[in-house]
Amino acid sequence: MPLSKIQAIAFDADDTLWENETLFRETEQQFCVLLKDYMEEEECNKLLFDMEMKNLPLYGYGIKPFTLSLIEAAIEFSEGKLPISVIEKLIAIGKEMLNAPVVLIEGIENTLKQLSSKYQLIMATKGDLLDQERKLIKSGLEPYFHHIEIVSDKTPKHYQNLVKQLYIEPHQFLMVGNSVKSDVLPVLEIGGHAFHIPFHTTWEHEMVKEPVEHPNFRLLSKASEMLQIL
Structure with missing residues (x-):
């Protein structure tokens, strides 16, 4: 499905919005x-x-x-x-x-600012609720998001539930993140779109060896590239 159908864009938090x-x-x-x-x-x-x-x-x-x-x-x-x-x-x-300071990924705030005028933006991340909420507030990025989703894990079922909450179809949903395992593969499985923006350090548990080949997938080097694509 073409990217022109996208209505909502979800961003992972750790190592996508800020360094972690x-x-x-x-x-x-x-x-x-x-x-x-x-x-x-x-x-x-x-x-x-x-x-x-x-x-x-x-x-x-x-x-x-x-x-x-x-x-x-x-x-x-x-x-x-x-x-x-x-x-x-x-x-x-x-x-x-x-209590560590939140260090934003370069270019992410301007990217969110530009995209928020055209799309519903969601922060979709896993981890501890209190810690992720604290980091979001400290980051200053909270005003750009229409919806916040903090879950115990990221599975196809979690993404299906999120899409339902947004009242859209999977092909209208785009997930952006640094983990192929958590941010890409489950979204592609339900029929959504996924952009992978690798971070220079990846936890071993999140590594996937096989390259992703899917029409709804794109590999980017930085978030600002989204502004030329969408």
């Missing part, structure tokens, strides 16, 4: 430095990722679940021998992440 993944990578490095007496950095990163994957169905996505995984991993890796001061440090690091 770099904060997690920096924290992982701090964590492995704190655990250097118990294991090598490469092993530390692998085991931490395994812990996050184990906890994901229970905790979901976001900084608070990540902090819980850091604490649990530290206790397990050290066989319970870690000083309480290190646990306190991990809690402090989690709070620092929650």
Whole structure:
């Protein structure tokens, strides 16, 4: 279906509207430095990722679940021998992440400003409700969005429900995001359009090796390119 039929455009939040993944990578490095007496950095990163994957169905996505995984991993890796001061440090690091400044992706605000005069704009993201709402307010981007959708995960069913809420058909919906797994494939599955704008750092859990080949898909290098397409 042609892009001329688009009525609503949804934007992912983390690493599409503002920087996020770099904060997690920096924290992982701090964590492995704190655990250097118990294991090598490469092993530390692998085991931490395994812990996050184990906890994901229970905790979901976001900084608070990540902090819980850091604490649990530290206790397990050290066989319970870690000083309480290190646990306190991990809690402090989690709070620092929650209070970190919001750094907008270059060009995103002007892109939203231009598109908001022609389309319904939606912020559609997953993660912790309170944290994502806080970041949206701090970002200053809230006025550009007609609707805010914060979900536990992004699946075809979640996108189908969103499209219904917007009173449009899937072919009238466009999703923009940095994750092929979460922002592209589920939307294409329901008959929507998807633009992929990669961020320089991607969480391993969100990686997809196979290239996307679909008439409703476009790969962009930056958000401002949308202004020449739509």
